Amino acid sequence: MRVIVTGGAGFIGSHVAELCLSRGHEVVVIDNLRTGKVENVPEGARFVEGDIRDLETVKRLFGEVKPDWVFHQAAQAALRPSVIDPWEDMSINLLGSLNLIHTAVDRSVAKFVYASSGGASYGPFAPVPTSEEFPVQPNSPYGITKHSVEHYLDFYERNFGMAWMALRYANVYGPRQDSEGEAGVVAIFSRCVLAGQQPTIFGDGSQKRDYVYAKDIAMANLLSAEGSYSGVLNVSTGIETSVLEVLAAIQEAAGTTIEPVFGEERVGDIPRCALSSDLAAEKIGWRATVPFREGIAKTVAWTKEHYGL
Numbered sequence: 036m037r038v039i040v041t042g043g044a045g046f047i048g049s050h051v052a053e054l055c056l057s058r059g060h061e062v063v064v065i066d067n068l069r070t071g072k073v074e075n076v077p078e079g080a081r082f083v084e085g086d087i088r089d090l091e092t093v094k095r096l097f098g099e100v101k102p103d104w105v106f107h108q109a110a111q112a113a114l115r116p117s118v119i120d121p122w123e124d125m126s127i128n129l130l131g132s133l134n135l136i137h138t139a140v141d142r143s144v145a146k147f148v149y150a151s152s153g154g155a156s157y158g159p160f161a162p163v164p165t166s167e168e169f170p171v172q173p174n175s176p177y178g179i180t181k182h183s184v185e186h187y188l189d190f191y192e193r194n195f196g197m198a199w200m201a202l203r204y205a206n207v208y209g210p211r212q213d214s215e216g217e218a219g220v221v222a223i224f225s226r227c228v229l230a231g232q233q234p235t236i237f238g239d240g241s242q243k244r245d246y247v248y249a250k251d252i253a254m255a256n257l258l259s260a261e262g263s264y265s266g267v268l269n270v271s272t273g274i275e276t277s278v279l280e281v282l283a284a285i286q287e288a289a290g291t292t293i294e295p296v297f298g299e300e301r302v303g304d305i306p307r308c309a310l311s312s313d314l315a316a317e318k319i320g321w322r323a324t325v326p327f328r329e330g331i332a333k334t335v336a337w338t339k340e341h342y343g344l
C-alpha cells in the first residue's frame with residue numbers, strides 16, 4: 036500500500052511509519068519539524084518537509100503519492116500550550132486536519148486513520164475504565180480540537196463515503212518521545228533520573244493514568260487501516276498507574292534511587308484516567324501487548340543510549 040504518515044518525524048508517527056515499512060508498505064512522511072526531528076523518520080521512508088496547514092502543499096503531496104491509507108498523527112500535541120495559544124492549536128489541529136480530510140476525500144483514500152485523544156476527551160467525571168459510549172467533555176482547547184476532527188470524519192463518511200478511524204489514545208510512552216516537552220512523564224522522568232537529577236512531581240503523585248506503549252499504538256493504527264470498521268475506538272490498557280508508580284518503575288529500570296521534588300498540583304489535572312479498549316478488541320482484534328515494566332525498561336534503555344547517559 037502507499038501510505039502517508041503526517042507527523043512521522045514525531046514520536047508516535049515515527050513508530051507508525053516504522054511498522055508500515057516493516058510490512059512492506061511504501062511510506063511518505065510529511066512533517067514541518069515543529070516538534071519532530073528528521074532523525075526520527077525511519078530509514079526507507081520518504082520525508083517531505085511541509086506544513087499541513089498549507090492546502091496547496093497537502094494537495095500536491097496527495098497528487099504525487101496517491102495514498103491508499105493516511106495515518107494522521109501531526110498535531111499540536113499537548114494540553115497546556117493549547118490553553119496559552121488556542122489559535123495555534125486550532126490552526127494545526129483543526130485547519131490542518133480539515134485540509135488532509137478534504138484532500139483524502141477528493142483522492143478517494145481507502146482509509147483515514149486519525150490520532151485522537153482519550154485523556155483529553157472524557158473529562159473528570161468519567162467512570163473508570165471509560166468506554167467510547169461515555170459522553171465527551173473536553174476540558175481544554177486541545178481536547179476540543181482533537182475531538183472536533185472526529186465529527187468532520189463522521190460527516191465526510193456519511194456524505195462522501197470515506198472510511199475512517201479515530202483512535203482515542205491513552206497516555207502513550209516509549210522510545211523517541213520528546214523529553215523536553217511538557218507532556219510525556221515517562222520520557223521526562225527517565226532522562227531526569229539517568230542524568231542524576233531530581234524529577235518534579237506536580238501534586239502528590241497519586242494521579243493515575245493509563246500508559247500504553249508506542250509500538251502497541253502503531254499496531255492499532257495498522258489494524259485500523261487493514262480492517263473494515265469505521266468509527267471511534269479507545270486504544271489503551273485499562274490499567275491505572277500512579278505517577279509515583281511510574282517513577283518507581285523508571286528508577287528500578289535505571290538503577291537509581293533519587294528523591295523527587297514535589298511541586299504544586301497543576302490546574303485542570305484530572306485525578307484518574309483509564310480507558311476500556313474492549314471495543315478495539317472486538318472490532319479490530321487489538322489489545323495492548325507490552326507489559327508496563329517491559330515498556331519502561333525499553334524506554335529507559337533507549338533514553339540512556341540516545342542521550343549518552
Ligand SMILES: NC(=O)c1ccc[n+]([C@@H]2O[C@H](COP(=O)([O-])OP(=O)(O)OC[C@H]3O[C@@H](n4cnc5c(N)ncnc54)[C@H](O)[C@@H]3O)[C@@H](O)[C@H]2O)c1
Pocket residue numbers: 041042043044045046047048065066067068069070071072085086087088107108109110111112113127131150151152153154181203204205206207208213
Ligand atoms: N503522546 C500521547 O500520549 C498522545 C495521547 C493522545 C493523543 N496523541 C496524539 O498523537 C499524535 C502524535 O503525538 P506525539 O506524542 O507523537 O507528538 P509529537 O509532537 O512527537 O508529534 C507530532 C508531530 O507533528 C508535527 N507537526 C506539528 N505541526 C505540524 C504541521 N502544522 N504540519 C506538519 N507537521 C506538524 C511535529 O513536528 C511532530 O513531528 C498527535 O495527534 C497527538 O495529539 C498523543
